[in-house]
Amino acid sequence: MGRTMPVGRLSGTLVLILMIGGALAYMGQAHIANGSAGSSGQFAVEQTRAVASVAAVDVGECARDDATFAPTTLPAGTVSDAAARAKVAELGASGAPAIVAPVLATVGVKPGQAPTQATIQKDQHGASIAARPAWVVVFRNQHILVPSGSALAAQKTEHYIGSVLGIVDASTGEFLKGWGCSWAP
Amino acid sequence: MLPFRRQWATAAVIAILLSIISTGSNAIQARADQACVNGLPIDQTWASGAWFTGGYEVHTAPTDARGVIRTYNPFVANTPPPYMGSASAWVMLADGARFAQVGWLKTPSGAAPNPYNPFVFVQMTGSDGSPFQPFFYAQIAPPDSYFYQVSTDRAGNWTFYEGIPGSGNPPTVLSSPQGVNWAPTNHQAFSEVHNYSGDQLAGDTTAHTTFRDINWSDGSAWYGSGFGGTSNPYQAGTPQPSTYPDRGAAGFDALTYTDGSDFDTWDARCP
Numbered sequence: 267m268g269r270t271m272p273v274g275r276l277s278g279t280l281v282l283i284l285m286i287g288g289a290l291a292y293m294g295q296a297h298i299a300n301g302s303a304g305s306s307g308q309f310a311v312e313q314t315r316a317v318a319s320v321a322a323v324d325v326g327e328c329a330r331d332d333a334t335f336a337p338t339t340l341p342a343g344t345v346s347d348a349a350a351r352a353k354v355a356e357l358g359a360s361g362a363p364a365i366v367a368p369v370l371a372t373v374g375v376k377p378g379q380a381p382t383q384a385t386i387q388k389d390q391h392g393a394s395i396a397a398r399p400a401w402v403v404v405f406r407n408q409h410i411l412v413p414s415g416s417a418l419a420a421q422k423t424e425h426y427i428g429s430v431l432g433i434v435d436a437s438t439g440e441f442l443k444g445w446g447c448s449w450a451p
Numbered sequence: 452m453l454p455f456r457r458q459w460a461t462a463a464v465i466a467i468l469l470s471i472i473s474t475g476s477n478a479i480q481a482r483a484d485q486a487c488v489n490g491l492p493i494d495q496t497w498a499s500g501a502w503f504t505g506g507y508e509v510h511t512a513p514t515d516a517r518g519v520i521r522t523y524n525p526f527v528a529n530t531p532p533p534y535m536g537s538a539s540a541w542v543m544l545a546d547g548a549r550f551a552q553v554g555w556l557k558t559p560s561g562a563a564p565n566p567y568n569p570f571v572f573v574q575m576t577g578s579d580g581s582p583f584q585p586f587f588y589a590q591i592a593p594p595d596s597y598f599y600q601v602s603t604d605r606a607g608n609w610t611f612y613e614g615i616p617g618s619g620n621p622p623t624v625l626s627s628p629q630g631v632n633w634a635p636t637n638h639q640a641f642s643e644v645h646n647y648s649g650d651q652l653a654g655d656t657t658a659h660t661t662f663r664d665i666n667w668s669d670g671s672a673w674y675g676s677g678f679g680g681t682s683n684p685y686q687a688g689t690p691q692p693s694t695y696p697d698r699g700a701a702g703f704d705a706l707t708y709t710d711g712s713d714f715d716t717w718d719a720r721c722p
Binding site: 358359410411412422426430442444446 | 624
């Protein structure tokens with residue numbers, strides 16, 4: 267009995283260490299995954315620095331008159347680019363995004379017109395989306411099916427979005443606004 | 452032996468707590484009803500179809516359509532075109548093939564069962580009937596209901612709204628396009644799906660997707676909808692093209708109503 271108890275305690279301690287270690291290892295994997303994606307975030311930051319001399323982040327075919335994306339560097343502790351691209355992917359996009367960039371996003375509600383104080387887009391909480399620290403994410407080569415229109419239409423043609431842009435709040439991770447940029451062939 | 456048991460119990464509790472903490476972010480991905488979350492049989496026969504459950508009404512000169520729609524997170528068929536699924540619920544002003552709509556939309560994303568909640572969307576056509584690129588807004592979750600409205604002055608100016616009923620705040624303007632010169636002749640409110648058997652219609656047998664206070668305006672006053680008349684009966688699972696099988700007749704899509712402005716939709720296969 268005198269020998270049994272220490273062995274029992276030792277076994278118990280080993281089990282405790284192994285289980286906690288296993289759990290920590292699992293959590294560590296998640297951190298590694300985030301860290302790996304975060305390195306792409308650094309790449310995106312570098313990309314942004316490279317274009318910092320121009321007026322706005324180039325979002326290609328997704329550019330609109332009622333939205334501007336000023337280059338910026340997001341402070342530490344904001345939403346990672348991996349989380350931002352995952353949020354936009356929930357629109358139905360897959361694969362790697364073509365553009366992921368930290369920006370100050372300003373978005374209006376009148377297509378074809380630059381945003382003004384009177385036409386600025388409000389988010390779900392009633393706050394203006396004006397110079398909002400955010401991630402802008404663009405996916406290309408997609409097939410995102412949109413609703414087919416009037417139920418009374420005599421004939422329909424299905425339309426798939428080919429490229430899509432999404433803006434994700436850098437502080438909260440919330441999806442702010444997005445749009446289809448081209449139709450899939 | 453007691454110390455060993457205590458240590459074992461402590462280790463188990465710690466491991467469980469750590470497991471919950473580490474997976475908690477996944478657990479809140481979908482605050483959903485999703486009764487058919489484990490999937491439905493995905494159809495590969497009826498390509499590029501659409502099925503509609505809801506109501507419509509024809510008018511001389513409508514200017515607005517509005518209503519409150521409950522959010523739902525249905526299963527949608529994650530399969531390539533032309534059988535790709537999607538599910539949506541919306542209000543609309545329309546004329547022939549021209550339309551302007553606002554509501555929520557869920558498209559397939561990620562591995563099945565696809566867990567992500569729907570997004571608010573706006574979509575409309577130009578005067579030639581060709582669709583403009585849609586807009587997407589906040590990601591919303593069940594069981595919340597949202598107010599949606601589409602308005603036009605019938606002179607080319609349009610406005611789309613979304614709001615939170617009972618919040619006391621005015622609805623948010625989502626988009627306000629100008630120079631889109633066509634005038635609607637009907638208003639509609641529907642749940643829509645795209646894969647014949649693999650999309651879950653918005654709602655299940657215990658948590659219906661509710662359409663409430665679906666109203667329209669002629670620019671001077673608001674009126675309750677007259678859905679469900681003899682010339683415009685409510686529809687459940689009506690196919691487009693019309694030669695495709697009817698999801699209502701197949702026992703998939705269901706609708707009940709209390710009057711011409713208030714109805715529920717759900718997928719009868721999902722408990």
